[in-house]
Amino acid sequence: MSAWLDTLPDAAKTYLEGRRLDEVECIISDLPGIARGKAVPASKFAKQDYFHLPDSIFYQTITGDWAEAADDDGWIEKDMILKPDMSTATAAPWTGDWTLQVIHDAYDRDHKPIPFSPRNVLKRVVQLYHDKGWQPVVAPEMEFFLVARNIDPAREIEPMMGRSGRPAAARQAYSMTAVDEFGPVIDDIYDFAEAQGFEIDGITQEGGAGQLEINLRHGDPVKLADEVFYFKRLIREAALRHDCFATFMAKPIADEPGSAMHIHHSILDIESGENIFSGPQGGETDAFYHFIGGLQNHLPAGLAVMAPYVNSYRRYVKEQAAPINLEWARDNRTTGIRVPLSGPEARRVENRIAGMDCNPYLGIALSLACGYLGLTREERPRKQFKGDAYAGDGDIPQVMGQALDLFEEASALHEVLGPEFARVYSIVKRAEYDEFLQVISPWEREHLLLNV
Structure with missing residues (x-):
């Protein structure tokens, strides 16, 4: 895991200096701007290149209901491939343990950017x-x-x-x-x-x-x-x-x-x-x-x-x-x-x-x-x-x-x-x-x- 930690942005390295990283929050913005994702042990994050979330997170309204926005395949909640952008790795300094946050980008199974992921829209x-x-x-x-x-x-x-x-x-x-x-x-x-x-x-x-x-x-x-x-x-x-x-x-x-x-x-x-x-x-x-x-x-x-x-x-x-x-x-x-x-x-x-x-x-x-x-x-x-x-x-x-x-x-x-x-x-x-x-x-x- 140490090799991965050596690639972190300087601020994240400084935050972790002399400390043991406990957890990584793998996050992505939904349409309202709420952070969605999952928290994983640092040891597991070091071994994974990506993780999955259903594309339906982008069909959810601010009240938690669901809009009928699925594509021609219907409401099957297809898994997206979420890949970390390690340049975004940063501290979560309010947590009780030593935690980093990392923003991820969303791709479909053909590795094309999910077109309604907000970060992808801006990148486009x-x-x-x-x-x-x-x-x-x-x-x-x-x-x-x-x-x-x-x-x-x-x-x-x-x-x-x-x-x-x-x-x-x-x-x-x-x-x-x-x-x-x-x-x-x-x-x-x-x-x-x-x-x-x-x-x-x-x-x-x-x-x-x-x-x-x-x-x-x-x-x-x-x-x-x-x-x-x-x-x-x-x-x-x-x-x-x-x-x-x-x-x-x-x-x-x-x-x-x-x-x-x-x-x-x-x-x-x-x-x-x-x-x-x-x-x-x-x-x-x-x-x-x-x-x-x-x-x-x-x-x-x-x-x-x-x-x-x-x-x-x-x-x-x-x-x-x-x-x-x-x-x-x-x-x-x-x-x-x-x-x-x-x-x-x-x-x-x-x-x-x-x-x-x-x-x-x-x-x-x-x-x-x-x-x-x-x-x-x-x-x-x-x-x-x-x-x-x-x-x-x-x-x-x-x-x-x-x-x-x-x-x-x-x-x-x-x-x-x-x-x-x-x-x-x-x-x-x-x-x-x-x-x-x-x-x-x-x-x-x-x-x-x-x-x-």
């Missing part, structure tokens, strides 16, 4: 960029809430209790005092991240009560999606140590801002290493505008991927730090597409549409797919927006059903993401939406029971 899109001689670069921002323990779904979600003994105060954006309120949780987040070899670019208090944001350094899309996938688990574990929950719901508290996963994009020419959004004299290129045009033209049809649940659409509210349209502008946080201040080498486009509840592999893949269509079709954006974009009208779907209708007709996006992924994703999300429509809400009982 990145490969399309590589085929054009481009290297996409992304930097995600993760927003989330630390909230009081909530084990009763009928009870409203409340902010967590801070170290002062008071509930987290709202509307203290960028306050260092507010960050200090969550100091013990943040300390564990930093410690876990360091043990896993992740570099945090910064933690800030956002505008909501108990809402934090973590920024990650820019890099390869698959690597960054892996990190967000890992971070969501890491943050939840850190919160549980301090008697609170971390939630990545898009809109957990009615009167507070929602949580986004803003995605910054730039594209490098593989041969030269230059940012294709900037010309020789530092000016904005046609490619820069084509990428923005692709986001404007195709994000409405892809919103069901970036806003995957009924709760996601509660985030798009005027004046609550979430976009309501796909206008673009420079250094303007009211627009759905923002161009941050930067020099020519770091010129990038920020997609502010995606919610933090989306699967990071799929959210990044969808955003890159829209930009890819804009680049390859040479699509032009609308004129740059001036002023407060909240003063205008919304131009994105307002409910899940409308978003799914658009996604199901988006043949151009299907070709980029993969037609089989689009088929399975649509069926699973329809099943979730249909289940939601059968639930009678407290609002309906309060206002309709005796009044209509």
